[in-house]
Amino acid sequence: GAVVSQHPSRVICKSGTSVKIECRSLDFQATTMFWYRQFPKQSLMLMATSNEGSKATYEQGVEKDKFLINHASLTLSTLTVTSAHPEDSSFYICSASKQATYEQYFGPGTRLTVT
Amino acid sequence: TQLLEQSPQFLSIQEGENLTVYCNSSSVFSSLQWYRQEPGEGPVLLVTVVTGGEVKKLKRLTFQFGDARKDSSLHITAAQPGDTGLYLCAGAGGSQGNLIFGKGTKLSVKP
Numbered sequence: 033g034a035v036v037s038q039h040p041s042r043v044i045c046k047s048g049t050s051v052k053i054e055c056r057s058l059d060f061q062a063t064t065m066f067w068y069r070q071f072p073k074q075s076l077m078l079m080a081t082s083n084e085g086s087k088a089t090y091e092q093g094v095e096k097d098k099f100l101i102n103h104a105s106l107t108l109s110t111l112t113v114t115s116a117h118p119e120d121s122s123f124y125i126c127s128a129s130k131q132a133t134y135e136q137y138f139g140p141g142t143r144l145t146v147t
Numbered sequence: 148t149q150l151l152e153q154s155p156q157f158l159s160i161q162e163g164e165n166l167t168v169y170c171n172s173s174s175v176f177s178s179l180q181w182y183r184q185e186p187g188e189g190p191v192l193l194v195t196v197v198t199g200g201e202v203k204k205l206k207r208l209t210f211q212f213g214d215a216r217k218d219s220s221l222h223i224t225a226a227q228p229g230d231t232g233l234y235l236c237a238g239a240g241g242s243q244g245n246l247i248f249g250k251g252t253k254l255s256v257k258p
Contacts, residue, residue, distance in 0.1 A: 134239030138189035
């Protein structure tokens with residue numbers, strides 16, 4: 033199997049606070065993990081790619097100081113949205129891929145609402 | 148820059164009808180994946196096609212990879228309401244294993 037979990041599934045926070053989202057590959061080791069953002073009725077927008085033990089590679093236009101990514105192990109990556117603002121409200125999805133394959137297995141997503 | 152053009156963007160059909168979704172690019176992809184996503188959930192991998200001209204079947208779904216590995220299609224036979232969802236094609240092309248996603252096809256099958 034290839035199961036990816038995400039926690040929390042929903043989170044509501046106040047403007048100015050930080051929120052951490054966890055992404056775990058439950059039954060395989062993920063050499064690479066990806067973080068996406070998805071707006072309503074739209075496709076996925078890649079935010080960053082992270083490999084275990086190294087710095088994440090951010091896509092153009094994504095602020096690395098605002099969206100902190102840590103990939104401490106082959107089964108866990110975290111995304112921290114710092115000083116969140118209402119415009120950061122979105123559906124955040126992570127995915128993980130096994131070594132030597134382009135197939136990505138997605139988590140169930142996290143709905144972030146910033147009030 | 149590699150792009151995947153996916154069409155149609157929206158599709159609303161009656162139960163029992165057939166449909167085809169297309170993904171086209173001017174770039175060659177080493178492989179192409181099709182995903183299905185339901186509202187409020189993450190995408191689920193349906194199939195991966197690797198070889199040019201490859202055809203894969205998954206029950207009523209038929210996936211085809213173009214001979215030149217630049218395009219792909221998803222054909223659904225006798226669509227059912229349970230097929231409703233967002234269908235995404237994604238091509239493998241990034242240096243870090245990242246995928247290039249199409250914009251998706253939102254399919255609605257009415258009973």
